[in-house]
Amino acid sequence: MSGIYIHIPFCIRKCHYCDFYSIPIEEELKDHFLSSLKKEISLYAGYKEEIETIYFGGGTPSLLSASEIDRILQCLIKHFRISENPEITLEANPGRLDGRVAREYLKAGINRLSIGVQSLSDNELRTLGRIHDSQQASQAIACVMEHFENFSVDIIYGIPGQSVNSLKKTLCIIKDHEVPHVSAYELTIEEHTVMAEMIRKGFLQQQTEEEKVKLYWTVVEELKDYTHYEVSNYSKEGFQCRHNMGYWLRREYLGFGPSAHGLAGDKRYRNLPDIERYINALDEGIRPVEDYQSLSERQKREERVFLGLRTNEGIGIEDYDFNRDTLKALRDEGLLLIENGRLRLTDRGMLLSNRVIAELLWS
Amino acid sequence: MKNIRNFSIIAHIDHGKSTLADRLLEFTGTLTEREMTEQVLDSMDLERERGITIKAHAVRLIYRAKDGKQYILNLIDTPGHVDFSYEVSRSLASCEGALLVVDATQGVEAQTLANAYLAIENDLELIPVINKIDLPQAEPERVKEQIEEVVGLDCSDAIEASAKTGQGTEEILEAIVRKIPPPQGSPERPLKALIFDSWFDNYRGVVALVRLFDGRVAPGQRILVMSTGKEYEVSEVGVFTPRMLKTESLQAGEVGYIIAGIKNVRDTKVGDTITDAENPASEPCHGYKEVKPMVFCGFYPVETADYEDLKDALEKLRLNDSSFSFEQESSSALGFGFRCGFLGLLHMEIIKERIEREFGINIITTAPTVVYRVTDEKGEVHLIDNPTKMPKRPLSIEEPFVKASIFVPQEFIGNVLSLCQEKRGIQKEFNYISKDRILVVYELPLSEILWDFYDRLKSLTRGYASLDYEFIGYRPSDLVKLDILLNGEAVDALSIIVHRDNAYYRGREVTERLRKVIPRQLFEVAIQAAIGSKVIARETVKPLRKDVLAKCYGGDVTRKRKLLEKQKEGKKRMKQLGRIEVPQEAFLTVLGVKE
Numbered sequence: 001m002s003g004i005y006i007h008i009p010f011c012i013r014k015c016h017y018c019d020f021y022s023i024p025i026e027e028e029l030k031d032h033f034l035s036s037l038k039k040e041i042s043l044y045a046g047y048k049e050e051i052e053t054i055y056f057g058g059g060t061p062s063l064l065s066a067s068e069i070d071r072i073l074q075c076l077i078k079h080f081r082i083s084e085n086p087e088i089t090l091e092a093n094p095g096r097l098d099g100r101v102a103r104e105y106l107k108a109g110i111n112r113l114s115i116g117v118q119s120l121s122d123n124e125l126r127t128l129g130r131i132h133d134s135q136q137a138s139q140a141i142a143c144v145m146e147h148f149e150n151f152s153v154d155i156i157y158g159i160p161g162q163s164v165n166s167l168k169k170t171l172c173i174i175k176d177h178e179v180p181h182v183s184a185y186e187l188t189i190e191e192h193t194v195m196a197e198m199i200r201k202g203f204l205q206q207q208t209e210e211e212k213v214k215l216y217w218t219v220v221e222e223l224k225d226y227t228h229y230e231v232s233n234y235s236k237e238g239f240q241c242r243h244n245m246g247y248w249l250r251r252e253y254l255g256f257g258p259s260a261h262g263l264a265g266d267k268r269y270r271n272l273p274d275i276e277r278y279i280n281a282l283d284e285g286i287r288p289v290e291d292y293q294s295l296s297e298r299q300k301r302e303e304r305v306f307l308g309l310r311t312n313e314g315i316g317i318e319d320y321d322f323n324r325d326t327l328k329a330l331r332d333e334g335l336l337l338i339e340n341g342r343l344r345l346t347d348r349g350m351l352l353s354n355r356v357i358a359e360l361l362w363s
Numbered sequence: 364m365k366n367i368r369n370f371s372i373i374a375h376i377d378h379g380k381s382t383l384a385d386r387l388l389e390f391t392g393t394l395t396e397r398e399m400t401e402q403v404l405d406s407m408d409l410e411r412e413r414g415i416t417i418k419a420h421a422v423r424l425i426y427r428a429k430d431g432k433q434y435i436l437n438l439i440d441t442p443g444h445v446d447f448s449y450e451v452s453r454s455l456a457s458c459e460g461a462l463l464v465v466d467a468t469q470g471v472e473a474q475t476l477a478n479a480y481l482a483i484e485n486d487l488e489l490i491p492v493i494n495k496i497d498l499p500q501a502e503p504e505r506v507k508e509q510i511e512e513v514v515g516l517d518c519s520d521a522i523e524a525s526a527k528t529g530q531g532t533e534e535i536l537e538a539i540v541r542k543i544p545p546p547q548g549s550p551e552r553p554l555k556a557l558i559f560d561s562w563f564d565n566y567r568g569v570v571a572l573v574r575l576f577d578g579r580v581a582p583g584q585r586i587l588v589m590s591t592g593k594e595y596e597v598s599e600v601g602v603f604t605p606r607m608l609k610t611e612s613l614q615a616g617e618v619g620y621i622i623a624g625i626k627n628v629r630d631t632k633v634g635d636t637i638t639d640a641e642n643p644a645s646e647p648c649h650g651y652k653e654v655k656p657m658v659f660c661g662f663y664p665v666e667t668a669d670y671e672d673l674k675d676a677l678e679k680l681r682l683n684d685s686s687f688s689f690e691q692e693s694s695s696a697l698g699f700g701f702r703c704g705f706l707g708l709l710h711m712e713i714i715k716e717r718i719e720r721e722f723g724i725n726i727i728t729t730a731p732t733v734v735y736r737v738t739d740e741k742g743e744v745h746l747i748d749n750p751t752k753m754p755k756r757p758l759s760i761e762e763p764f765v766k767a768s769i770f771v772p773q774e775f776i777g778n779v780l781s782l783c784q785e786k787r788g789i790q791k792e793f794n795y796i797s798k799d800r801i802l803v804v805y806e807l808p809l810s811e812i813l814w815d816f817y818d819r820l821k822s823l824t825r826g827y828a829s830l831d832y833e834f835i836g837y838r839p840s841d842l843v844k845l846d847i848l849l850n851g852e853a854v855d856a857l858s859i860i861v862h863r864d865n866a867y868y869r870g871r872e873v874t875e876r877l878r879k880v881i882p883r884q885l886f887e888v889a890i891q892a893a894i895g896s897k898v899i900a901r902e903t904v905k906p907l908r909k910d911v912l913a914k915c916y917g918g919d920v921t922r923k924r925k926l927l928e929k930q931k932e933g934k935k936r937m938k939q940l941g942r943i944e945v946p947q948e949a950f951l952t953v954l955g956v957k958e
Contacts, residue, residue: 005918185913185914186911186913188913188914209908209909210908212909213908213909216909231911231912231913232913232914247918247920253918255918261918261919261920261921262918263918268920268921270919270921299924302924302927303920303924306923306927307920307923325942329886329942330885333885333886335885350911351908351909351910351911352885352907352908352909352910352911353910353911353912354910354911354912354926354927354930355884355885355907355910355930356885357927358927358930358931358934359885361927361931362931362934363934363939
């Protein structure tokens with residue numbers, strides 16, 4: 001069982017908070033990229049694991065047309081063993097999503113859309129530097145609903161200026177649409193982003209820790225009819241993101257495209273982050289990998305703990321030799337639960353997961 | 364013997380002792396100019412830091428005087444800190460005279476005075492030298508007056524000198540020859556040699572620096588160390604030129620070293636007497652006393668695994684320093700460690716720094732404490748060097764007092780008086796030693812000097828005050844043990860003994876500081892200060908609310924891993940007290956340095 005992640009590095013413009021690899025879209029470069037991507041895929045032909053999930057992330061994958069997506073999928077089918085019922089997700093920007101586009105993606109084989117709504121407040125969207133407004137976002141959701149049973153909406157909390165009430169409003173609209181899956185990410189201010197600069201200059205004010213904590217609990221509370229199945233993910237029964245679950249359960253995945261990450265065998269790897277170097281490597285017929293990291297048993301064990309504890313499945317308690325007193329103390333604090341031989345974090349524990357995990361691993 | 368002169372230099376820090384010593388070495392040709400590095404005595408001290416500290420040293424100078432005769436001048440250096448005053452007294456006891464060097468721009472300071480008195484007690488001939496005469500702001504006449512008034516020394520033929528330019532060097536050498544009496548004693552009498560310093564050399568064992576008062580000593584001879592009764596066979600004797608130079612023998616009046624297969628500096632304590640084993644002296648040199656550590660604290664390895672290494676390090680340091688002691692102890696908070704005894708705070712800092720720097724071991728130091736004399740309910744007297752050993756209901760507690768002499772310019776006297784007042788001082792003297800300088804003498808509890816006295820004295824007087832103190836005995840005080848509790852559990856390593864009147868203030872201060880240094884944890888941490896079961900101060904460290912990495916996007920776990928590694932490193936620097944992680948600086952917090 002394995003997954004494939006494909007990084008589409010193009011954007012119309014960069015959002016203020018984004019530090020992922022992306023570049024402005026250009027027809028010629030896009031065509032060159034697509035042919036390189038196909039070359040890269042072919043270099044992994046013969047990969048033995050069955051592919052369960054495929055995920056187009058970015059950047060803005062919805063800048064690719066349905067037929068371009070279709071050709072990539074055909075290429076994957078040619079080189080890999082794809083399971084009978086794969087989950088194939090595409091991240092889509094609400095600004096360019098209408099009924100026609102949604103239908104075409106569905107036809108091309110996409111069976112799950114992840115819509116980058118982020119917020120349904122125009123002020124907040126402007127602060128984030130998104131290219132869409134709240135009306136477009138609501139419409140996009142409505143269009144997607146018509147064609148897709150399985151889709152997700154991304155939202156961000158902790159945006160400068162965001163209030164508990166405006167977050168509630170966003171979440172209520174999402175609930176009204178009966179969106180089956182919500183990813184709610186806390187905004188992290190990354191260095192060298194427009195937003196970091198605006199905060200530095202005093203144009204924007206960062207939310208305090210106290211406010212962010214309140215917003216987190218607002219999400220948990222508003223989405224109580226969903227299962228909080230991962231630190232930042234909420235779903236209705238049967239709509240968990242299988243691809244992302246693969247990451248948390250440490251299943252293998254191949255990453256294609258510039259700056260994509262992969263985990264195969266004992267190694268994690270990272271592709272060249274720069275599109276030109278990526279294309280050049282593939283022109284020479286070599287895998288565009290920048291760095292491999294072999295993992296020791298200890299590192300693998302630590303990964304299983306810190307990834308597994310992000311999910312509500314947690315980890316098997318018998319598999320680890322945790323300090324009993326630590327376990328007891330963390331449980332008494334209401335940070336974790338031990339049920340049926342599995343250890344998992346509570347909603348409060350998830351909010352403090354970095355610490356809880358450090359306690360478990362090193363005390 | 365009549366051509367030997369043994370002398371020391373008494374000076375306050377920065378008054379030019381080292382530079383003057385250099386000039387003497389240079390003028391007498393003891394070192395050629397090429398060999399002269401700046402401040403030879405100091406640099407040798409540094410070199411000896413491998414051995415130990417800022418202790419005494421001796422150099423032999425050969426000088427042809429104006430009378431045409433050749434003299435051997437033994438310059439015996441003295442350590443420059445109040446912690447080592449006994450060593451200073453033994454160095455002085457090895458001399459017949461001393462140069463009293465006073466900065467012509469600064470005047471007499473506390474340490475100069477204390478050491479001058481020590482020299483007078485030892486019947487030394489004092490030669491006043493007014494140094495830095497070349498500086499435009501020099502006031503030699505005023506300084507001479509001051510010396511006459513404060514030290515009571517005739518300054519009519521005081522030498523005006525500049526160690527920097529070399530002015531007065533010859534005059535000083537002539538004065539040494541003319542004024543300082545030659546050593547008395549006889550080579551024919553039984554050997555009597557005063558140990559004024561010793562250190563451990565990895566290849567040769569203990570090197571004892573001695574002044575011979577009677578008799579002679581040569582390789583092959585059997586010697587006896589009088590206070591221990593232990594006998595050794597001499598393998599080598601010699602003098603310092605300043606390099607070690609082997610000689611055939613040493614005899615009465617001379618200064619040099621003895622190597623005799625001695626394994627431990629404890630067997631050659633400063634002040635002890637070496638004599639001939641077959642034909643011993645009837646009595647030792649007078650003035651020997653066992654130097655007892657005055658200040659104690661716990662040293663604990665941050666990593667429990669470093670315990671054995673720490674023990675090795677302490678043993679190696681003790682090899683070279685008989686005034687430093689340690690024994691095993693355990694703390695419920697910190698695990699296994701050592702209770703260490705020192706002459707004073709500087710001594711403690713030197714040892715701590717050497718453990719961390721030379722041996723690479725991270726240690727936690729508990730609050731330094733003096734030795735209390737405590738009478739328990741049954742009337743038994745205990746010497747308590749660790750607050751945790753304090754009996755539950757003591758009948759009485761006595762604490763060591765010192766007599767502190769402080770020299771201070773008039774403009775700062777108010778600050779100094781209120782500092783001494785705050786530190787429970789009793790004023791004994793208040794004298795104008797010149798128009799604008801005052802000498803105040805206070806009796807103060809030693810424990811008060813330990814906290815932050817010196818730093819505050821310096822900052823309250825912009826560095827112009829100088830301090831010297833000596834132990835004067837034990838006195839009853841109203842003292843209590845102040846415990847610090849973290850989430851209701853007393854942390855033994857944080858307990859301190861304080862005066863009852865200061866307990867509330869200290870309790871509030873310590874808990875407040877701890878709140879600032881203890882990071883937020885997964886749960887609330889209550890910090891309390893208590894006397895017995897009575898809580899007198901409380902602070903709370905609120906629990907951490909949020910620490911989570913929201914995204915692991917596209918399967919990129921490197922960021923998460925980096926974060927985790929950082930946390931792991933951070934955890935290593937913490938000491939785990941039960942469930943609470945306490946940073947090392949928390950233990951320093953109770954030392955009470957004022958911000």
